[in-house]
Amino acid sequence: MKFEHCIRCTICVENCPVFSVEPKFPGPKQAGPDAQRFRMDGEVSVDSWVLFCNQCKRCETVCPYGVDVSEIILKAQIKYVEEHGRSIANYMFANTYNIGILASAFAPIVNKIINTHLVKNIMRVIGISTYIPFPRYHAFTLSKGRRKAGKGSKKVVFFYGCYLNFNRPDIGRKIRSILVSMGLEVITPHQVCCGLPALGNGDLDSARRFANKNAGILVHYINRGYDVVYACTSCGLTLVRDYPGIMTLPDGKKISENTYNVHEYILNLMEEGYVNPEFGPVDMRIAYHIPCHLRSLGIGYPAARLFEMIPDLQYQVLDDNCCGLSGTYGFKEKNKDVSVKLGKLATLPILEYAPDAIASDCGACRMQLGGLTGISTIDPSEIIFRSLNMSLSVFGGKKNISAGGQDDKGDD
């Protein structure tokens, strides 16, 4: 829906995390539909406050009239950055994928120095915040692993996303083995960044470049009867919403129609009677922080529906707070205050619930909430992996990697 459909009811304002802590941000109603009335194509943008929006998309999810509030703001952000120039941090974060390739190639060295005082000081100088430790990089990324696993009449392509690839390949391998255990053929093709970090840093051209590359790969498989399965909810939202939307990819609609959240896919398989997994007990108390972009996908909370079937698992869904990190947003020094304030608010209901671990589908949410609370974090898929009593040995390694063996927090 266009900005004209806004009736100024302020429900988006009530739900904007940034607006609740940052007086300089006038809120989604004003930054979006209201200001849009005054934006002309030929005029230079003047409102630097549009950059405060962290693109959590809550405004869009709650709008009773379906106004694309965050997309209006995103377009204003892209225009502003194009006209006023990018910061070094913008350049770096638009290219987290390329940085990931470099960092994982030199992982042992990078992990040693990335959280040292010297590197942190340099980072701050170029506008990168360091209040939570940087994640560790892995040399043996998913992109370097095997391409094909499992057999079955149903076939899927696994879109793992940068964070699992470079920082938590163990989770990626667990997800793959869950899918294989469900009788699926799983292809893990070569792929690049979904494009969201570039979009979020005002670089639509780079975002399109990434997206086009992925589209070629994904469509190749979709045409051969594969479904696309993603784990990261922000990558997922980009594939489903932004490829056909703001990035206007010719194949966007096709990708969007054939792309599923991994837990949503498992539930569908169960509903069709394709699989009937036996969930074993997992004796844990979990605060399940819902990433904003999972809310925004509009598929409900599929992992929570799987949690319901796991004996002994206690969990609480928490979906009223944005963690504040918002991908690369909180890693920018100028957004640090907003990010920390929001992060602390998000930790309140978690601390009240006193969980053994914080679960979230989003690596950035886990980094932030784990970093701020010191509580260990877990991907919902790791809980399912544990419930199915699986180990990673099917992939050649003899070692049993326990689900809590690694964490999203870096070394500080």
Place this chain on the structure above:
Amino acid sequence: MYDVVIIGGGLSGLMASIWLADRGKKTALISKGDPMCCLSTGCIDVFGGTSSPLKGIEKPPRGHPYHFVGLEGIRDSLNFFKKIMAGSGLNYIGDIETNRGILTPLGTIKATCLVPQTMEAAYTGADEYIHIVSFKGLKDFYPAYITSKNENAGYSVFDAGISTTIGLATRFEDTTFRREFVAKLKSWEIPNGRIAMPAVLGLSSSVEIMEAISKELDRKIFEIPTLPPSIPGIRLFRRLKYTLQQKGGDIYWGRDIASVERSDTQIEAVTIVTGSRPTRVEGRAFVLATGSFVSGGLYALRESVYETVFNLPVIFPKKRAKWFNEDFFDIGHPIEKAGIRVDRSFRPRHANLENLFVCGSILAFSDIMKYGCGNGMAIATGVAAAKSLDRWLG
């Protein structure tokens, strides 16, 4: 496959969902966006204009939804509402026997039935000094309006560094901020009496925050509802949503219904759209709680009105010239009677559907403005429709 699919995430849809989930039914709630109750005062108006809602409930003409719920049904539903809110830490005070007065930002007294505990000590006409504490830069809240109408009142302004209701409510969740606030108030040496504040005392722990400040200052405190963004409205909505999640209800956010599958006498499934891919949501029974015009449940064309999800028959004044009274402020415009007519089981009339139940402000003849019955009717019909549905499902 769900037992029940509820369409509309407002007060009525949420109450129906919670009641059914409480009965062990597997429920899915589909909501197009956040509901209008977020914009409300958070108070539950059952029937305005009389000293007791009980005296008013029988007044509206026969078609009014209250007559289908019945007095005991209304009483039960309000008790059920109070019970779930008490369990969630956002206590509601009051009962169906009395209308209470709350102070409005205009300095007038508004009659309502159930109020959040944070408004319990609201001004009720007693001759006690009221001191209003407002916040620097806060829009749409002018204490001078109140003091101009109430001689025994005064005000001060606190600079919180942020000037929006939502920003202030967020601040109040922080204990350090609260300490500074209390210290400042103590230094002002406010005359004896009650303290009134715009409703910004926290987002989730309002009762605790109010009690803590009240204890520190050793006097009664109450909140005055504000214009939207209305914090008591958000608290109400979030608590109900949280309760539903705790009872195992699934919620689909921000999604419109794209299509409906129906057989001769039943709704089989609805389809919602995610990105470009449809998601089919199947249910044994359905609840329609999409609200009236402002919420998008009803849509007005130049000369007609239609229902947006199932295209059910809608009752409305046939001639557009008859939709409105001459005087805008003459409450009770005929168009406010528009809506879906239901039978005593809350099934839509003349639709030949046995598994669809309708509740909330989309119901015909509800005339909410005229009778001052918005949130009360949403709760009463939500629970009543849920009960009827439950009897049918067995």
